[in-house]
Amino acid sequence: MTPECQQLLRSLERATAGLAREAATTQEAFEERERAIRAIAGWIAAEHDASRPVSPELAQFLTRDLDQGAGILERITASRETSRRYLAKLGRELQVLRGLNNSSTTKPGTIDYQG
Numbered sequence: 001m002t003p004e005c006q007q008l009l010r011s012l013e014r015a016t017a018g019l020a021r022e023a024a025t026t027q028e029a030f031e032e033r034e035r036a037i038r039a040i041a042g043w044i045a046a047e048h049d050a051s052r053p054v055s056p057e058l059a060q061f062l063t064r065d066l067d068q069g070a071g072i073l074e075r076i077t078a079s080r081e082t083s084r085r086y087l088a089k090l091g092r093e094l095q096v097l098r099g100l101n102n103s104s105t106t107k108p109g110t111i112d113y114q115g
Contacts, residue, residue, distance in 0.1 A: 033069065040062065
């Protein structure tokens, strides 16, 4: 392979690794947020059981944070749709590349029944 091609492949590898890190970080953030929400819900329930009212400031904070979380999830949902379309396009391109690879390994004068 040429140095230019090798550089392009390294760039692709770095981008792919970045996507993997981002996906792992996003999953960790969702899990951490879920734990935090469960803990807050438990605390609110304990306060309610102890007949202590929840402060309006806390209610405002939670409302604002949950609204922000919903906005993030909406953006992630839109991003997933884009990713699905991108994945379908990559699948088609991969089929073409595999076809080219298979055709280059077929001997002249033979018929490729798999492609």
